[in-house]
Amino acid sequence: MFRKLFIFAFIWPLFVYSQDKISYKVFYNKDLEQNGLKVQVDYTLQKPSDTLSFFYANKNWGENNLFNALSISKEDNPNITFEILPEKNKIKVNMNKGEKISLIYHIKQDFKDPGYKTFNRPRINNTFFHVLGKNLFIVPRSFTKIPEDREFEFFIEWVDFPPKFKLHNNFVTQIRKQRIKTSLWEGFYNSLFIGGDYRFHSFKIKNKPVYFVLRDQWQNGFTDDFLFLNLKKAIQSQRDFWEDYDQDYFTVMMTPTVSQKDTLFKGYSTKGSALKNAFMIQGTNNPFNSKNSFLYLMHHELMHEWIGNKIQNKHEELNYWFSEGFTDYYTYKNRLRIKDISMDEWLKLFNSEVIKNYWNNPQRNMPNYRIKDDFWKSGDVEKIPYRRGAIFAFWLDNQIMLKTHSKKSLDDLMRELLKVCTEKNVKFTDELFLDLAQKYLSMDISYFFQKHIISGENIDLLKEKWIDGFEFKMMDGIPQLEIDECKNIKYSID
Template sequence: MNKLFFLFLLPLISFAQETVNYRVIYSENMAMEGMRIELTYTPKKATDSTYFHYSNNVWGQDSLMNCVQIINTENPGYTFKFVPDSNRIVVYHPKSNKISFVYRIKQDYAGDPLEKIYRPRIRKEHFHVLGENMFTVPEEVFNSKAENHELNVLIDWIDFPENYVIHNTFDSQKKHQKLTKIKLWGEFYHSVFVGGDYRIHQFTYEKKPVYFAVRADWFNDYQDDKLLAALQKTVQSQRTFWNDNSAPYFTVILTPTQTTTDSSFTGQSTTGSGVHNAFDILSTNNPFNNWNVINYIFNHELMHNWIGGKIGMKHEELNYWFSEGFTDYYTYKNRLRSGDLSLEDWQDDFNKNVLEAHWKNPERNEPNYRIKDDFWKSRDVEKIPYRRGAIFALWLDNQILLKSNYTLSLDDLMKELLGICVRENKRFTDELFLELAQKYLREDISYFFQKHIINGVAIDLRTVDLIPGFSFETRNEIPQLLATPESKQTYLQLK
């Protein structure tokens, strides 16, 4: 009997020790005062100081500890030391088995500079904050030897008005959130929290909810109903392709960055980021809003749920040729398959946005290691893996179709790769990919891969074998894909 009691008691004790409680408290002056967060934690043993993690550098943003404010009068008996280089806040407190203190997250910039879109944004009307920069976590809840630490989190939203939307990558409109055994890096710190005057729309796909959160009024064709319909089409086509509707919750969040009513800002700057259970879009809003841009973003970023998501990368930047390039390739192919693009539009988009853009990139022949070194430093280097990988995917798709007498395609390889990564808990590597490619092509393409993907030598598209109806011609020294109407059936393996 005592043994049974111990077995049932142990999880309760474990839960209590590993739980971090946050109370996020509303204020009408939140834009000026910052977002007040009360943290309570029970450490494993009583001490007089505790290390807390707060990420000082996230997604190209540095010095993020400038966004954290500690007010002494709110924390009697406590003192704090910031150590930015170690992503650490040292909390000195009375020796106790319970720690409780208050900190505030503030917006540390004025206006709407595009280079600061991933910093905490806290305004009178709304807030938009990455989970990694909203919540500090005690370091003892994670072990440096573990790859993805788990913890339990309780979040209470206190005194927020009834009509004030609370929405994030874990739930919608919930004032009490209980996140049990959540992965720190892949989930809790890979999240977005928004609130305020967002409009929430919802649809279900095979009984699974999908939310769309959007705020402000948008120019041109960016009406809520049209955006929602495009999102619904994207979700349906992608989940059908992968035969995967396992996500219990998913949301897309659309937030304007700079809004101008005239032509003072020419063009559109849109950034999409895939996070846990969500896709976060930050875009300028002006008369240059382009429907094709937002529709492309929907399709590209949601494809990351699988490529780069469930098919996780072992070597992040070094594998961008796959996680970004093959995502881009399937963005175009899946839109053609779903009818979102006609064959002519698909051909024109691939020629302009992939082939022409790649050939005009002065850095296009840089080796793959350059991407790891300079992806966040150079726009030209950043775009290499997208286009290089998409061109390689088109070549490989054609080779598999030809070798299998049109019974198999790159689609089959991708679905098998997904199954391996999910079932065997494997991460993507070049070696795993080449092994699968050899299975489908019945030949080793390691030399071809080394030459064109690793070393960066352009594929001579004029000499490659292609399915009937596909061909390349050179215009102004840039290869352009030509596709006859009959080729669509072969390419998509339509019955």
């Protein structure tokens, strides 16, 4: 009896996993702008049924009413009936009872260009497409109820796309039939699929490929050489900093939201988002393109591969003081380390972009629990954890250097944190971080943390201790860091 039970226990997980496969066919059409991307989804049910519900997110990454980009017709699906329920993120299908379901739907661009403020809706025309995985592929709702780390098998075939219409995503490049084995939320739905007139550049780190893929001719000095060389420098330096070369595949994808040669639209807006094995950049392409803004964005988003992805928040917005604040801090510090900016430039940026912007924010003293509730509702609130966390990181970096006589710094703590989270498979928490800080400082900073990070009270920068050569002075009611150039400042050295 025991042996029979043991065999069943061994086989059952394999049986369950074997059912978690789903396949898609994405079809090319000469008039993609009018017809969109036609997608056929095929799924084998675990047991015969006459109904099945699919998941499609009506809200995603700041975009609402995404069901406007999805269409399903009776003509494409003559043997089934369906009900579309956007308010429930749901497509309910009725069919002849069986073990298999095949459904055809279309994903279209539902806004007219130019879309200056549109970043995360499907972009589809006859020249290219740029669609987040979550906005392109529907999945059975049962997939969304399985533990987050559970892996699925997704099969995608790109049908009839001409050779010049290049295909690329954050799992593989230039492959017309692909198998993706990954989790749903952090993998398949944390993705971007692009195709069309994209240009490809690549290099290797430790024999592992990194791709830079972009389209259109960018203005104001954004040549392919400028973009690619700075990207290569940033990726190499960050992997060297973390001493982490495990990533087998990585890609950066850059798509303009709007391209204009004239100065009719004077705004400059660029956004970046970290994805699985990748990050994407989108921005207005016009004579106002800013190299400094681009370099900041690139270093910030690349740093999220570790702070945010590999060191993953357990409590999301409640931990943004870390995932966004420490990412911002290392955006500036890493650029200084690799001489992308000078010490004087770093000082000006840190004083203006971090400290001054924080002190001028009317919401800066908002407690952390309210940031969680209001983060996506207000630009002022959204920026609090970036600046508050960066100032705290600077404080902690200095305290560790003071304690260890510059033998160690926050850099060492961060690398140890990465090792703990990846080797022990744990997520980031305040408690985990405070325990590590205590190890490096030989003191408990819980009260300081509670007062300034959780409750939101300003750190009195003028009264705190700093490494030799650093000093804060009040200027127009705002503390500003000053550097004594006569001192041999040991700040950005590992």
